Amino acid sequence: MAESSLPPPPPPPLNPAGGASEWKDQGRPPLIPFPPSARWGLGDALASFGVFVVASIVLVGIMALVAPDAALNSPWLPLLVAGPQIAQGAFVWWVARCKGTGIDRDYGMVVRKIDWLIGPVLVVGGFLAVAGVVAAMNELGAETPTASVAELLEDAADEGLDDSPEGSDGLVKVADTSGLTIWIVFVAVFAATAVPVIEELVYRGLWWSALLKRGMSEWWVLLITSAAFAAAHFEPSRFPVLFTLGIALGMGRLLTGRIGASIITHALINGLGMVALLTTV
Numbered sequence: 001m002a003e004s005s006l007p008p009p010p011p012p013p014l015n016p017a018g019g020a021s022e023w024k025d026q027g028r029p030p031l032i033p034f035p036p037s038a039r040w041g042l043g044d045a046l047a048s049f050g051v052f053v054v055a056s057i058v059l060v061g062i063m064a065l066v067a068p069d070a071a072l073n074s075p076w077l078p079l080l081v082a083g084p085q086i087a088q089g090a091f092v093w094w095v096a097r098c099k100g101t102g103i104d105r106d107y108g109m110v111v112r113k114i115d116w117l118i119g120p121v122l123v124v125g126g127f128l129a130v131a132g133v134v135a136a137m138n139e140l141g142a143e144t145p146t147a148s149v150a151e152l153l154e155d156a157a158d159e160g161l162d163d164s165p166e167g168s169d170g171l172v173k174v175a176d177t178s179g180l181t182i183w184i185v186f187v188a189v190f191a192a193t194a195v196p197v198i199e200e201l202v203y204r205g206l207w208w209s210a211l212l213k214r215g216m217s218e219w220w221v222l223l224i225t226s227a228a229f230a231a232a233h234f235e236p237s238r239f240p241v242l243f244t245l246g247i248a249l250g251m252g253r254l255l256t257g258r259i260g261a262s263i264i265t266h267a268l269i270n271g272l273g274m275v276a277l278l279t280t281v
Contacts, residue, residue, distance in 0.1 A: 016039075074183060086198070109258070118256065122252055126244070126247075128268055129244045130244050147238065153277060165221050182280065192274045198265040200266055252265055
């Protein structure tokens with residue numbers, strides 16, 4: 001058989017680390033190319049949901065067996081709130097560590113100076129958008145929902161009001177009428193610092209990258225990851241608000257190709273909410 005006179009096919013494009021990129025649409029490569037060794041995908045993103053749910057169920061079950069009469073205003077509060085988040089964050093880190101090249105390359109975990117300017121702008125835009133959503137919900141007769149974590153901390157603070165000075169060792173003696181405890185403060189600080197990093201690694205990191213890796217348009221990725229972020233809070237009444245905030249957070253990665261601006265935006269939003277909450281309990 002005569003050899004073909006056609007020229008050989010061009011080699012696949014190389015990514016900055018060397019080697020062929022697995023990006024499916026080579027005519028529109030991602031801002032942070034995925035290395036060939038990245039074996040994670042949408043299945044791992046879905047599994048991160050399962051890790052969070054299973055960890056939550058296990059911790060609640062342990063509490064029911066070990067300390068069924070334990071007060072909410074106790075060390076169980078940070079364990080129940082932080083435990084599932086830490087487990088989910090550890091899973092996402094493991095996925096990048098064992099199936100890829102690390103969270104910086106695979107998920108865009110990079111922070112630049114410009115991100116500290118983009119973050120506050122996205123916060124303002126997000127709050128304005130949420131205000132419009134809340135106004136529309138009120139017009140439709142829906143009550144403005146309260147975050148479940150905020151309600152949990154308020155319930156814990158109400159328990160703290162009933163504690164005597166000789167009660168919980170975690171009671172912060174700010175004032176005799178204060179329900180503020182070290183456990184509430186811990187959860188508030190955790191929500192303002194660790195939660196933004198973990199949730200951005202999950203939704204604007206693993207979820208976003210997994211969908212991009214399947215060749216999906218970045219605008220569709222923005223909508224899907226925002227919906228996943230809202231649904232993962234398991235608060236149907238707050239879905240419109242959380243979806244809107246997810247859009248604001250996702251714009252950080254859409255504009256920059258990394259999650260640094262998204263983390264800063266998320267931390268500012270959570271931080272402002274926790275400060276407002278702590279000043280009222």
